[in-house]
Amino acid sequence: MxxxxxxxxxxxxxxxxxxxxxxxxxxxxxxxxxxxxxxxxxxxxxxxxxxxxxxxxxxxxxxxxxxxxxxxxxxxxxxxxxxxxxxRSAVQAVGVPADCGPDALARVIRAGAEHGITCGVRELPPEERLAGLADASLAYALVRVPPEHAALRVPLGLASAPSDAPDGARPTPSADRSRTRRRAVHLEDLRPRRGSGARHGRPAAVPILTLMEDQLPDAEGRLLRAVARAGLPEGAVRPAGSVATALAETLAGQVTLLCTEPFARRHGARWAPLGDATLHRGYDLRAAHRGRGPAEVPHWLAALLAAAVGAVTTESTTAAALSADGDAPSRLAAHG
Known part of the structure; x- marks a missing residue:
């Protein structure tokens, strides 16, 4: 009864x-x-x-x-x-990659408050985001998937030192934007030429560092196979240590850094997209299953998180992100 x-x-x-x-x-x-x-x-x-x-x-x-x-x-x-x-007052934890811009994540928190949701953004490695969805410690999370099957595709490229900036000097934002875009780079183009910095009979190559977000087995395997096909020397790719050290070495011209365009732009580095789209990042935005109903992600959250990771989005998704936040110039810049 x-x-x-x-x-x-x-x-x-x-x-x-x-x-x-x-x-x-x-x-x-x-x-x-x-x-x-x-x-x-x-x-x-x-x-x-x-x-x-x-x-x-x-x-x-x-x-x-x-x-x-x-x-x-x-x-x-x-x-x-x-x-x-x-x-209504419970914090809805959102798992995101660690290299998102703080301004974009702040817009997610602000938009959540406008929709009556207290969002707690947690910057986590890919495995921890997936585990957080499984145990419901995260309400929503960006999950890495192969780019060819992803709802969101994030172009990756190589960040390097600005060619016209003096050592130790940070370029101005306007200079960053003017230098950031370049033609697509192919790994074959990175093969060292004979006689260029050779040591012990082996040509030198500028190492490619990978951030934690790209150190997943599938992503690493794809990159290493592509590097081998391109004829780059063994050890051309290695995981970065701390982000600060990786950025310091990149801006000093000692290495190149595999990253997104917004990440490179925020730190004053020159950036060129990888021509091989299979090496780009792929994401699905998922919700934890709570209760019997289907788990859904709010449209406004999907649009803002797509902008936060620098995803290639559709016109409708971009419009939704713009409507969620009135700062149109910043929003368009976040989309790259």
């Missing part, structure tokens, strides 16, 4: 002094209301209404139980309000 539904039928019948009006008030059929009251009477082993009269009259037992029934219904209503408030 659904005790709350039966108590609601009982209290409504007392308030309305009519089974038909009580049923109308609750939005149910009168026979259903009558059955609920009869079931409740069987449960309490006593009659709640005197049906021998023309009008609905409450028995002594019905009068005695009425304040307790109201108290149960009031407590249940307060419990619903508390649960609703808790759902």
């Amino acid at each position: 659904d005790l709350l539904a039966h108590l609601e039928a009982y209290v409504a019948a007392v308030d309305e002094a009519s089974f038909s009006r009580a049923a109308e008030r609750l939005g149910i059929a009168q026979p259903l209301l009558s059955r609920r009251i009869k079931t409740l009477e069987e449960h309490f082993d006593g009659r709640l209404f005197d049906r021998s009269r023309r009008q609905v009259a409450t028995t002594e037992l019905g009068v005695l139980l009425l304040p307790h029934a109201r108290d149960v219904l009031d407590r249940a209503q307060r419990l619903r309000r508390v649960a609703r408030s808790a759902r």
